[in-house]
Amino acid sequence: MPAWSRSLRPPRTATHCRQSVSAEAGFVLPLAVTVSLLLLLSSLSLQAMALQGQFRLAAEQRLRRSEDSLVSAAHHLVARLQRDHACLLPATLDRWASADCVAPPDLQPLSEGETPEGRWRLLSWQAASSPMDGSGRKVMELLLELSSPAADTSLRAAFAVTLAGEPLVVSDLRLLGWRGRV
């Protein structure tokens, strides 16, 4: 081997071996840290998704309990109208105050009440169909609001109340749906 070729080859010294070993050794710890972080992050993100699902379920349950309270309140109100103040059934809410058949103090219990989920309030009682649409029935739309102090929100739901017969009496009450959250 010529002298110039021997001079180009790097010499295999003890320093070179130590550098190679330290390069291999330095690879293990960052890899372990990276894999661990990835493992933990993926587990935490899945856990967050599960928690979100639980919160969603709890919110749905609250909404269903609010719906139950509003349906019960609607039944209570309509039954009370039917029993004690049937003359108000075909009249819209703005005419109730001027109705001769009810004293003003008696209107107060009709406009609000208490439920396990909060306080309900009567917002609207208006005709949803023309007075005489050929079927002899009249449909009134009832709008109630439930204020929940725990959730600090108010939910509104609408109901269809069907009146039929002569004189008009309540023949059906159905939940139409939500009318917003305040």
Next chain:
Amino acid sequence: MQLLESMVAAAIMAASGAASLQLWAGLCQSTVEETRNQGGADQLEAELTAIEASLQQLALSRGALAPCGQAAPALLEKLQARPPATTVHRDLSLLLDEDALQVELSSEGKALSRRRVYNPAALGLCTPASSLPTDPSPEAHG
């Protein structure tokens, strides 16, 4: 040095593996619980829907069960004759001062519950006093 680094890496991996395993176990448990709760909530909703459907069917087919003020017991009897469609626990009770029927449904373990009050007067299931035939008074004949 290499042995020490390997040991530290193994310790980190073991710790993160154990923590991750614990998180996964919690995740599995909460997923099972969520699925069970969702199923229970759906069963309660289905039972309520079935009860309301039978109330409306009753109003359409039979009309008034009794005079208003006395109709809730008859309604209770009609609903008791119909067994719950699902595996929910159903409790029917009378609110006599309101002439109303209270329906309480709960899932297994009572984790979820629903409660509604139905008035026969609001469903056309009773005859209002204004529509009842008046008894002829003796003065009218005399």
